[in-house]
Amino acid sequence: TLGANKHICEGTVLGGMPQHIHAPERPGRVVIGAGNTIREYVTVHRSLDEEENTSIGDNNLLMVGVHIAHDCRVGNQTIFANGAALAGHVTVGDRAYVSGGVGVHQFCRIGSLAMVGGHARIVKDVPPFVTIDGASGLVVGLNQIGLRRAGIDSAARAAVRRAIKTYFFKGLNGPNALAEIESAPDRPAEVDHFVEFIRGTDRGIMPGDPELVALGMHGIDAEENQ
Numbered sequence: 001t002l003g004a005n006k007h008i009c010e011g012t013v014l015g016g017m018p019q020h021i022h023a024p025e026r027p028g029r030v031v032i033g034a035g036n037t038i039r040e041y042v043t044v045h046r047s048l049d050e051e052e053n054t055s056i057g058d059n060n061l062l063m064v065g066v067h068i069a070h071d072c073r074v075g076n077q078t079i080f081a082n083g084a085a086l087a088g089h090v091t092v093g094d095r096a097y098v099s100g101g102v103g104v105h106q107f108c109r110i111g112s113l114a115m116v117g118g119h120a121r122i123v124k125d126v127p128p129f130v131t132i133d134g135a136s137g138l139v140v141g142l143n144q145i146g147l148r149r150a151g152i153d154s155a156a157r158a159a160v161r162r163a164i165k166t167y168f169f170k171g172l173n174g175p176n177a178l179a180e181i182e183s184a185p186d187r188p189a190e191v192d193h194f195v196e197f198i199r200g201t202d203r204g205i206m207p208g209d210p211e212l213v214a215l216g217m218h219g220i221d222a223e224e225n226q
Contacts (some may be wrong), residue, residue, distance in 0.1 A: 003034030003058065011041040018045045018070035020088070026050045033058035033076070044068040048088075057094070075112065093128060095150055097143075102134075111197050113150055115143040124204040127197050129160050129190065130168075138209040139168050156188040163191045167198070168208030174198070 008014070015030045017023055028047025035058050038044075042062045047054050048070050056068065057076035067085040068074060074092045081100035086092070090104050093112030098104075101119040110116065110126045117134025126132055126139075129147060133140045142161045152160075162184070167177040178195055181187075198205055 001029065001031045003032060003036070005035045006032070007037045009038065009040045009042075012038055013043045014038070016043055016045045018048050018088070020048060020070065022048075024048060024050065027070070028052040028054070030054045030056075032056045033060075035059040036062070038062045039066075040064045042066045042068075045070045047071045063100075069106075081118070095146060097146060099134060105203075108203055109197070109201070112193075113143055113146045113152075115146055122206065124206045125197070125201045126206050127167075128194055130164060132206060133209065136209065137206065139164070139206055140209050140212065152190060156190050159184070159188050160190050160194060163194050167194075169212050174205075 014032065018027055028049050028051065030044050030046055031053045033056060036056065039062060041064055044056065045054060045068070052071060054068065054070055054072050056074040059076055060074060060078045062080045064082045066080045069086055069088040071089045072086050075094035077095045078092055080098045083100050084098045084102045086104045087106035089107045091109045092098065093110060095113045096110050097115045098110065099116055099118040102116050102122065104110065104122040108122055108125055110122070111128030113129050114126045116122060116126060116132045120132050120134045120137045129143055130139045131141050131143045132138065142157065142164055144157065147157050163181045166172065166181050170177065172180065178198065181191065181195055
């Protein structure tokens with residue numbers, strides 16, 4: 001099912017059979033919203049379950065050669081650059097940016113407004129609002145530009161940056177880091193969303209860059225001046 005105002009280019013396959021050694025005779029569906037641009041040779045495969053859907057929301061851009069496997073859930077206003085590939089059962093939140101050549105392991109989640117650098121290998125969950133370095137696959141800070149473009153104000157951006165510092169770059173274990181984040185008064189909704197996403201992980205969370213921990217977090221402090 002395709003929504004209105006779509007732009008679909010040559011060689012694209014929507015609703016292909018799932019790539020699975022136990023693919024059923026009667027797979028599910030693909031449901032795609034409105035306003036999407038799907039460029040050349042994109043592939044989007046049907047759900048393994050007859051009663052389920054592979055789903056893509058509204059106003060997304062899928063560039064050349066993107067692959068969305070069976071049972072994926074893609075939100076709204078995402079961008080997938082050339083050759084990005086999602087394995088089965090991956091979830092991608094609204095306004096996430098997945099760069100060229102990124103590979104995402106099955107059942108992983110990428111949070112809203114996360115930015116994944118080119119050719120990164122994603123094998124655990126990527127929390128909302130973070131930037132993943134493509135070369136190392138490590139969290140290196142806040143997706144500052146993405147949050148600005150989404151209209152998130154400077155106070156909320158600063159609060160999210162502090163939460164990212166606390167969780168990834170302060171040398172705390174996960175439960176202690178989350179407890180410290182939640183102890184902050186007057187947290188914006190974005191911080192609570194960041195915490196809830198991490199608490200909801202099954203696969204674990206992509207790690208932060210240990211060099212930034214050794215540098216006392218100065219690496220992401222530099223974002224304050226951008």
